[in-house]
Amino acid sequence: MQAIVTRRQGWKAQLALQEVAAPGEPGPKEVLVQVQAASVNPKDWKLNLPMARLTQPVLGKRQRPLFGDDLAGTVVAVGDQVTDLAIGDAVYGMDMRLRTASLAEQTLIHHQCVARKPASLSFTQAAAMPLAGLTALQGLRKGQVKAGSQVLIIGASGGVGHFAVQIAKALGAHVTGVCSARNLGFVQEMGADAVIDYTAGDYRQSAGPFDLVFDVTSFESPRSCAALLAPGGWFISTGGDAFSMLATPLYRLGGKNAASLVVKPWRQDLEALTALVEAGTLRPVIESEFAFVDSDQAYQRSRSGRCRGKVVIRVGSDVHPVD
Ligand SMILES: NC(=O)c1ccc[n+]([C@@H]2O[C@H](COP(=O)([O-])OP(=O)(O)OC[C@H]3O[C@@H](n4cnc5c(N)ncnc54)[C@H](OP(=O)(O)O)[C@@H]3O)[C@@H](O)[C@H]2O)c1
Secondary structure (H helix, E strand, O other), X not given: OEEEEEEEEOOEEEEEEEEOOOOOOOOOOEEEEEEEEEEEOXXXXXXXXXXXXXXXXXXXXXXXXXXXXXXXXXXXXXXXXXXXXXXXXXXXXXXXXXXXXXXXXXXXXEHHHEEEXXXXXXXXXXXXXXXXXHHHHXXXXXXOOOOOOEEEEEOOXXXXXXXXXXXXXXXXXXXXXXXXXXXXXXHHHOOOOEEEEHHHOOHHHOOOOEEEEEEOOXXXXXXXXXXXXXXXXXXXXXXXXXXXXXXHHHHHHHOOEEEEOOOOOOHHHHHHHHHHHHOXXXXXXXXXXXXXXXXXXXXXXXXXXXXXXXXXXXXXXXXXXXX
16 A cells, blocks of 8 residues: 655655555454545644654564544444444544554554544545544643633634634633634634734733633643733643643642643544534535645645645555555
8 A cells, every 4th residue: 555654865854655554454452444645733843753763673674654643534344342333434533653654545543543634624624623622622721721711812813722622612611712813814713702913022921811821832831821811821832842741730739720732542532522513513624635646745835834734645546656
């Protein structure tokens, strides 16, 4: 089958389409998915690409596809303990284990990491949702958002942010989104009640107070956002780098409500996203779509840090392998 692997070019690793071994039969609790679409997340180039660079010299010709967590596709085989999914089911989901990857024509995934695809979404739309949508949902839940909560979402225009705005609104919160001037209209379109242009000055001393500051940029900390928080308010970070991931929870020692998030690939939360989609309160926004063979360009687009919504890749038969 075709899959995306790294090619070493000098010090630079580049992604390319290559023939690799098929993943084989599913384990007892796995399903084999014919992948139709995948999406790109910053984790792919922050963690998976460096991991590939490290393991490639060891793996050599046995190099494996390591890229992509989000997928949407069709179940083509099920493990013998899987009773809740059947061959032919259209599913979407994510899995962060390196053994599987969504940038491959077929992949194995634990059955609890996928849910039935919302009927109203295409495969590309569904593939845009799992990792970023679950991060938004789980972050808002960790921040104890409820009807009437004042919520600030820093990074409201990106993959996680545009889902967080919509989900917080669906939970009944009053939502303020922080984004740059060019994205103010987009974030309002996602449902934000108020927007702040982060390029127009330091809002951190003047805005608020908020019951939750949800930082999906990882540029902020409980200290830098202290003046934004209401008494007892939460600071939640998606911890986009190791320092912020480790440092944020340390503020709890000082009595602050602060936490970093590690997204969990839970089916019940995918089903919660599906329910919001079906209720008409959540929709994925795809800012750019790439063919399988152009996966490297999709990564470059994500690396720009300027994405409005999600970058998706069509995985499938319209591909032209490079060799
Ligand atoms: N811990 C976890 O489990 C987990 C899960 C998912 C994501 N993450 C992390 O969360 C972060 C966000 O992920 P993502 O998928 O949403 O990324 P993304 O889609 O690449 O985010 C890009 C967006 O960030 C905005 N942005 C950049 N600088 C900003 C700033 N100073 N203030 C406000 N907005 C700013 C950009 O808007 P402008 O172009 O207008 O600046 C752009 O719309 C990443 O660091 C990722 O690694 C962690």
